[in-house]
Amino acid sequence: MRHLLIACLALILCGLATEAQGGPTAQVAIRTAGSTFAYDPSSVTISVSDSVRWSNKTAALHTATGGDQNDGSDGSFDTGSVSPGQSRAVKFNTAGDYPYFCAFHSIPSFYGTFVGVVHVMAPTPVSPETWGQIRRRYEQTKS
Numbered sequence: 001m002r003h004l005l006i007a008c009l010a011l012i013l014c015g016l017a018t019e020a021q022g023g024p025t026a027q028v029a030i031r032t033a034g035s036t037f038a039y040d041p042s043s044v045t046i047s048v049s050d051s052v053r054w055s056n057k058t059a060a061l062h063t064a065t066g067g068d069q070n071d072g073s074d075g076s077f078d079t080g081s082v083s084p085g086q087s088r089a090v091k092f093n094t095a096g097d098y099p100y101f102c103a104f105h106s107i108p109s110f111y112g113t114f115v116g117v118v119h120v121m122a123p124t125p126v127s128p129e130t131w132g133q134i135r136r137r138y139e140q141t142k143s
Contacts, residue, residue: 025051025089028116030062030082030102037062037105039116047121048095054079055087062102064090069101069108069115078103095122 026044030037037058044052054064061083066076076098079088092098098118105114 025053026118028052028054028064030054030056030058030064032058036112037102037114039064039100039114042116043119044116045119045121046092048123049091049093050120051089051091052118053087053089054082056082056084059084061104063104064088064100064116065103066098066100068099069106069113072106073103092118092120095120 026046028044029040031040032038037060039054046052052064054062056062061081063081064077064079065073066078067074077090077092077100079090081104082088098120099115100118101115
């Protein structure tokens with residue numbers, strides 16, 4: 001019984017570690033939207049250490065450049081040129097909100113609003129209560 005409980009405890013802890021490492025890469029398509037372009041979806045939420053992959057579904061060159069469409073790049077990230085039919089991914093290692101735009105199509109009066117945002121969530125720590133429950137279960141098996 002004790003070995004079974006220890007094995008279960010190990011599985012629980014491995015599951016917690018896997019969740020903290022983050023999930024799969026988020027996908028964003030760059031599409032034609034009427035007479036302009038759009039990121040689809042325009043907003044994604046990921047965990048720290050996850051990536052976002054932008055796939056160009058249009059016939060034009062595009063970027064996903066961190067910053068504001070009106071003020072330009074803030075230097076936080078840049079996919080570089082994404083050719084038609086190609087994709088580029090960026091890994092995010094710090095929690096926060098990362099607005100982005102296409103550096104080639106950043107004139108709002110001509111191209112409209114062609115922007116997106118990546119929300120990077122910090123990992124959720126395991127609460128002291130959870131660790132206390134695990135410890136109590138372990139100590140119960142020792143008696």
